[in-house]
Amino acid sequence: MSSQSAQGGSAGGQPAEAPSGPPYVSQFAQHGGIPTVKVDVPICAVFLACFLAGAILNMTIWKRNGRRGHKFLLSAVVFYFCFARMVACILRIVWATRPDNVRISIAAGILFNAGVLILFVINLIFLQRLTRAYHPNFGWSKTLNWTFYFLYFGIFACFVMVVYAVVSSCFTLDRSMLSNFADIRRTSAIYMAFLSTIPLPATLLLLVWPRKRAVDKFGQGSMTAKVVILLITTSLLATGSIFRASIGFMPRPKEDPGWFNHRVAYYLFNYFIELVVVYILALNRMDKRFHVPDGAKLPGDYSKGATTADRNAVDDEAVLNEEKPTTPGEERSRENEWEMSLQREMEYK
Template structure:
């Protein structure tokens, strides 16, 4: 394997330029940095009062990944002949958004468990989520691998295989981004709000609305990336209109930025908060700390009973 070789087919956003890409990426860096700081402040304040909400930290991580992606694109624009920088830029653009996909799926799962606990807490659904997360991880590893490999070989057959894997990856991610939409719609339509387990703050309708709006934006971006990838490859010097820079920044960054803003101002840290230990006790009741203490007390009493019984039996034997 030689290379890395410069790309020969048109890509979404095309080759970055200093006069267009640098100012836009700089604005996006400032925007994602500001939002990342806000989510980290919320995380730390919540932790200080015993309110642990890990998705705030995950959103902060997503903002940092988007900052790196934009910085790498600025570097690529300044050094257009550096193919290794181009590879790094493409990897960070492709990988970061998966964090938002998973967070929206997690929020949808909490609504499902609150509305239909027998189904939401069942082992098939729980294992289905775990399998889905594993597939997401393996798929992004495959996608990163073929991005790198395609830059290091001129072999047409290898490029064909790499393209097939890319088509699988973008299609799978578009499906993952779509899953919360029908799930939350069905839960909202068929759930009896009077019997729904209460968790977090805010109304049941507001929770569904946050997931549906965020899911629609994420699915729109993922579907556009999948659609452009499925189109017939065009020469790099003749990019089609749907590969324009405006489309790249809107569907790869601006939509994600809007979702992060929604998570911030909708206060998902309050709206979708569930007590610690709820996954073990399989419900979202607010009396979890008392219940955990009661279970611990019962376990201690059982241990003492077994110990007394063992001592009495030993005395009888003697």
């Protein structure tokens, strides 16, 4: 989470000139700088189109799965993330046409900070499902459940604190209060960087930690593919969040911004990374790979309902071959008939 998204930089320095307001214009270089029509509008338009395509893709998957009775709410969540990023791009375009409007910059900064939190939550949900698959007893324990609840609450609390700090810092010139607001933003940014990185070491630990029972598989595709997807998306999101946390500790004056304040770094470490993650999840069909049976609440529930859940999703190859998917009961019936015919053959001989 960027600590400079709307107010910009640290609040510990002396303003170069007496600002007009409130709300007051920050005297420090902002992450991404002040947008301009010539440069930022075309770039934001491209990202707007890309996120629109991502939103359409995820909503199409969500609707198709709904008609099949295949419930996977996270596809709709990614759709709302894309929608939020579209609004953020629109606000930045509006800001480019009104660069002196501080209220628009505040709204753009708040929405920018809010969007990426959705992807952090999705990765945590994937991590929880992998934990329950590889180590069911620990994965379904109350201790781990409350740990994830605490992490989710921390996301909400950090967002509320950042919104409060960003908005309040635009309505005061008191250096002591500005310094406190900057500390709040830095603390929240560090927590979000830590949160975005958690799935990386946690997933690796799941693989090397000795298991007491077989993997409780879920969804379609191999478990290795699920692990790889989570590691890639986590690495990308962690890169962006660590970058945003770092620039909070390197405030620069508005007249002399650092390379990390420029547009290239802003769009690369934020919108581009998030766009890649959106398409990785959608094109690799997270709705099939990370789907778990409804009502799963105990160790072993994933694998017990995996076969039925996958067949309810209607396998694409079965549709192409015009084959009707068999149910577990039909498979057992076929196995019993095969065993009885084999016994009769042996008795005859």
